Amino acid sequence: MSSATSTVDTWELARLGHERHGEAPLAAFSRLLEGLPVQATQVVGWSLLGETDSLGQRFITLRAQASISLECQRCLEAFELALQVESRLQLVETEAEIDTEEMDEDDPDAPDQVVGSQFFDVLALVEDELILALPYVPKHEVCPSLPKELSASEGSDPGRPSPFAVLAELKKD
Numbered sequence: 429m430s431s432a433t434s435t436v437d438t439w440e441l442a443r444l445g446h447e448r449h450g451e452a453p454l455a456a457f458s459r460l461l462e463g464l465p466v467q468a469t470q471v472v473g474w475s476l477l478g479e480t481d482s483l484g485q486r487f488i489t490l491r492a493q494a495s496i497s498l499e500c501q502r503c504l505e506a507f508e509l510a511l512q513v514e515s516r517l518q519l520v521e522t523e524a525e526i527d528t529e530e531m532d533e534d535d536p537d538a539p540d541q542v543v544g545s546q547f548f549d550v551l552a553l554v555e556d557e558l559i560l561a562l563p564y565v566p567k568h569e570v571c572p573s574l575p576k577e578l579s580a581s582e583g584s585d586p587g588r589p590s591p592f593a594v595l596a597e598l599k600k601d
């Protein structure tokens with residue numbers, strides 16, 4: 429059983445290389461849902477894997493999935509976006525450690541860091557990662573009911589549908 433407040437001992441998780449799983453109702457993520465349409469009853473699933481590498485550096489890898497109702501900014505219809513996030517974070521002991529490490533920008537591949545805790549709030553991290561993964565301008569890949577004149581004028585849109593998808597749309601009529 430998992431509860432709405434899920435805390436994990438990240439140090440123990442990393443030391444033992446364990447993985448934890450949990451679920452939480454989407455409705456619990458109020459920061460994520462701010463400004464979004466009313467959501468269907470959904471569950472957000474997550475897993476957190478701990479790891480210690482050969483140098484003794486400790487990491488956690490968070491994975492989470494959620495299905496979010498968004499309003500398409502092109503056709504203004506609601507659609508469901510399946511969000512999947514995966515983030516590997518290096519555990520550090522204090523906020524101060526993060527600050528000094530970030531001065532070193534020589535290594536762009538350096539993992540993001542997070543302060544570990546015996547009572548690490550997994551859901552806060554899940555929520556942060558889902559917020560980061562939300563599209564800034566949510567749109568269907570191909571709007572199901574877009575008027576023809578609008579699709580024709582979108583030639584320069586880098587996210588435009590493939591010619592095959594457009595053909596498929598035309599054939600539906």
Ligand SMILES: [Zn+2]
Pocket residue numbers: 500501502503504505567568570571572
């Ligand atoms: Zn649309």
